[in-house]
Amino acid sequence: MTYQLHYWPTIQGRGEFVRLALEAAGVDYVDVARELPAAGGGEAALMRRVRDPHNPFAPFAPPFLVHGDITIGQTAAILLYLGPRLHLVGESEEARIWTHQLQLTIADVVAEAHDTHHPVGTGLYYEDQQPEARRVAQSFRDERIPKFLGWFEQVLQRNPAGDTHLVGSALSYADLSLFQLVAGLQYAFPKATARALAKAPSVARLHTNVARRQRVHEYLHSPRRIPFNEDGIFRRYPELDA
Template identity: 75%
Template sequence: MTYQLHYWPTIQGRGEFVRLALEAAGAAYVDVAREPPGKGGGEAALARRLDDADNPRPAFAPPFLVDGDIVVGQTAAILLYLGPRLGLAGSGEADGLWTHQLQLTIADMVAEAHDTHHPISSGRYYEDQREAALERAKCFREERIPKFLGWFERVLERNPAGDLHLVGDALTYADLSLFQLVAGLRYAFPKATARVLADTPAVAKLHANVGRRQRVHDYLQSPRRIDFNEDGIFRRYPELDG
């Protein structure tokens, strides 16, 4: 079965966490909105699926995953569904639940990163809320990045199987998502993130190790990996980096 990933075709966004899991596992999938319209792709296909009146369980927003008759929305829920199927959720129920908890914490930080450049409203331009963004970003840099990455550092240090992975001794989607989180922070807040990573060496090591995995490395070098840009979650506004 080929999975169908539905997400915006020009940004990494929240869909990238799902895409990394599919790529790392070597799973067959179609990035529907990035397919040519003539092949049933494009943003129009994404919009049609969102507005499908025959779907009794509509997705609120992308990303969502289609697997046969099953449609799963929300990044963490998609990964909760995919994790065991792709061998990326640890071993057993306890590992699976812990992996999900880690993903939810990453989702919290992703939302806070987004709100640094849109602290008042997602519907307004950054330039219309720049003063509020400067204040929000200062707190994010000085308080929230150290708190979140410091917690992940402790998780790695306390893993009974060693500090190479967040869960057990094998790759999980939580490792992949932490990799993406760090990559986004390094893009948006390069100075602040470098300072925190100097104090969280296990997090920095995990990020480097994940990026060296063959399938992940090949994906990162391919055109399938969209560059970070100022339409996505992680945006580089130098003034927000202090």
């Protein structure tokens, strides 16, 4: 059964954490909304699923994964489901719950990064919430980025198997997600992120190492990787960086 990812076709957003896992595992998948409408794709196909009145498991929002009869929303839940199937998580319950905990903490940072440009509401334009955005971004840059990256640095430093991976000595979906988090922060807050990474050398090295993995490298240099842009979660508004 082919994995069918449903997510907005023009941004990395939260769907990118799922794309990276599927790409790093080298499995077949369909990025539904990026297929041609004639082939059953497009944004309309995505919305049909969300609005399907007969689907008891219609998710709150994209991304969601369809795999055979199962529909799963929420990025972290999708990765919880995919982890064992893509061999991107350890075998033990301890490893699985720890990997998931790391993913949930990454999700928290992603939500906060989103709120730097949309602190008031997702229904409003950035331009209509700029004064609030400046205050939120300052707090995110000065306190939250260093605190979060510092914690991931600590996780790497304390990993009994060494500081190359977040969990044990093999690649997990949490490593891929931390790579993506750092990439996004570097795009949106280049100055603040450089300062924080200078104090989190193992996080910086993990980011570099993941990008060099063959399948990830090929993906990042393919047209399948949507460039960062100002419609996504990580947006480069220079006035919000310092």
